Amino acid sequence: MSHERRKPYPFDIIEPQWQAHWEAQQTFHTPNPGEPGFDASRPKYYVLDMFPYPSGSGLHVGHPEGYTATDILGRYKIMRGFNVLHPMGWDAFGLPAEQHAIKTGEHPAIQTRSNVDNFRRQLKALGFGYDWQREVNTTDPGYYRWTQWIFLQIYHSWFNPATQRAEPIAETYTGADPDSVRLAYVSEAPVNWCPALGTVLANEEVVDGKSEVGGHPVERRPMRQWMLRITAYAQRLIDELEGLDWPTGIKLLQSNWIGRSEGAEVHFTVDGSGEKITVFTTRPDTLYGATYMVLAPEHALVDAIVTEEQLAEVEAYREKTARKSDLERTELAKEKTGVWTGAWALNPVNGQRLPIWIADYVLLGYGTGAIMAVPAHDERDWEFARKYALPIRQVVSESPTLGLGGGSPPCEAEPLEVFTGEGFAIHSGPLDGLPTADAKAEISRLLTEQQLGFKTVNYKLRDWLFSRQRYWGEPFPIVWSEGKHHALAESELPLNPPPLDDFKPTGTGEPPLAKAVDWVKYRPIHHERGSAGTSTAFPLPSLGFIEGAEQDGPVATRETNTMPQWAGSCWYYLRYCDAQNASRFVGEHAEKYWMATNGKPGGVDLYVGGTEHAVLHLLYARFWHKVLFDLGQVSTPEPFQRLVNQGLIMGEDGQKMSKSRGNVVNPDTVIDAYGADALRCYLMFMGPLEASKPWSMNGVEGINRFLARVWRLGLEENQAGEWVVSRAVQDVAPDKAQLKVLHATIKKVGEDIEALAFNTAISQMMICVNAFTNANPRPLEALRVLVQVLNPFAPHLTEELWARLGLGRNGVFPLAREPWPAYDPALLVEDEIEIPIQVNGKLRDKIVVKKEATKEEVEAAARASTKIAEWTAGKEIKKVVVVPGKLVNIVV
């Protein structure tokens, strides 16, 4: 394309003008309660986007898909008289900025700032009606100060099992060791260490044994880490999903991730030593079928029980497993391996001796890290037993006959295949004959009675590994002294990361912050003697008041880990409610208003984002929210009442968009060629919001054509090539047919926006435009209505038409602040309707009847049809179905 394509309407001129206008007028600023301009009589609507990580490559068309949907809804709700909170911000801590810093030596804040500026520019070019006064940035000290503050709330709290909620340790914890119950605690657990990134990763950041970012190999390694006790909330995180208006798939995903399973813990003793092995099983009814035991290779008990003869082999196996990455473990999953420890355990119910093995198919992190193996009724145990020639003992029968009457059959031949289903207990002493469910209950009762075990619930969910060995994250407000951690006082927040010359990882697992030697040395900066009444106001009480500490050198060292990127996104929706508040993470009034319950469940009214955050972000944010709720800091138990996932936008080739495929669409180029309104409308017209769908440049052009038709409905080009009000536009009343299509459009567009069915809303507006394209005169009133309902979709075009056609009633407010038009249902009803007539369910004729025609009249009219007479000639009419206003079906 050598020369510029002529623009069908001047979007390139009007779009920037309106964007500047909205900014100058602060059209989309939403005042908080108590601020000037706040109208308490209006209901509130909080519509939220998942805020982006401002990457160097800028917006991708997937971003504005969801953002346009929320923008349309937000603009619509404003027109419907709501106080609308629709904010935007930046999830700006993250690995790419840090890696750029490592490469260039430039502080990550610099690149982050320019990326944010670029994202903001792109979003503004799309005409989104955000309240930019509420913009947040997780890397801003005024923001992460409160991230650190929330961490301190978590740190100072425990989960009280009696009340099933978080409470301040200082207030209700009566035990001796608060560090053992904190919701934020330090653990020495094995972690996913990624040598290439020089950091540990959360389980969630490891995909197929490789780092999610960069795809580097990950290995297991024990390190001291901060953990958040999310497992305490496992049950509530499942239960409280129920009242949420979320897609069922996402709810399922979350609840599967938490992974509740009911079963029992059973205590085995090690033969010849006092050691106890506790296992978790969902099939305690198969206890009599246990023929060996397996410990995870990393299990602490292994050292204590391994025999001298087996020591070398066990050590070798453990070493091999430790070296294996998760990837290798997964790849080798087909072939099970293991080593006998030389030790034996005793089955608590029958005293049978069971060899104790170690094998990497048993995971330290699930259950108790130890299992009783019942090869006859578990596929993994079956496979393992076959490989190592361990005994297999059937204790569940598919049919009830075997176990009943004469007791267990004498023969205990090994079964030919594994049976994992439910059935009836056999060879199981007191359980014989019982169906599986009853056998489970009975064995649990017996175990409890004899203190050999108990019924319990196990969760797949693990505590959240919350520290990272990175520079570009929130530093922990924690110092260490004599091996103990202490919280900083709130007055010392924000704790800023130190300046560094070199952002490279140390490679030892020690975080980059450790390089800031002076920063790491901590001296108490102020003492508030006598204010020890609250848990946080008193800086480092255990360090005491060391006179002259400043002269005598550091009394403590700072924590050098930083928080993961998830931290900032756990509460940003709260900050939006009161983004400028310098004295609280969110003002109480603002929080109560925007997250208000109003008798309903409350929280964010609509949250739109991609499925990639279905589990982690949403789970973490719910967890933090619940802690804050328990502590009385927020007023709702759940943050996001309604959740919608927008679908993926594929490349024009139907493949997922990616740089390597070269099919990525940049919103900037689309805006240049067709304008922001066309991009917005196209994104909404492609298909249902939640479906994934392929991009089509032709489709954008079609939408652009539609918008140009709307433009020409009001304006025409004069001899001089200027756009002037069309001569066809006159202030005349629309005729009946025109009124009908207008009111049908008001109704359908409104209903479709509420249902997020934007594609069909646009179809209806196209129908409306088609109906007026050749109208002459063209009633001004028709344009008023059309421009109003189209405004949330194509705000620039419609504002311009509104102004040029002089449609505003007071000439002051932008269209965006005009009320949504009302429709008259009376105009939608037809006097006469066309009704299809079917014979045996097949369409044979159509008749026109009066709207209010009775069933009998309709049937008579149908029978009177000559075509129907032909179809029914010589046949007996068995039945006639008349659905008033719908159809007639004659059965012969």
Next chain:
RNA sequence: GGCGGCGUGGCGAAAUGGCAGACGCAUCAGACUUAAAAUCUGAAGAGGGGUUACCCUCGUGUGGGUUCGAGUCCCACCGCCGCUACCA
């Protein structure tokens, strides 16, 4: 393997159990034009019959079922996509 989602023209799609394919893209034809683009008008699921208006048959992945009536509900199967994966 498990869980979830989806299969409708050449393409994106629409359809409270009630006229399948609205709306748009691409296509074709006509109008305007010296010509093209743009614009406007119209045609069009597939197959067949008729001189026109028109008529018939088939048709929503496949096979069954429920129903007066199924794209829609139920069962089984096939295919694609996403997530998850030794979870005891």
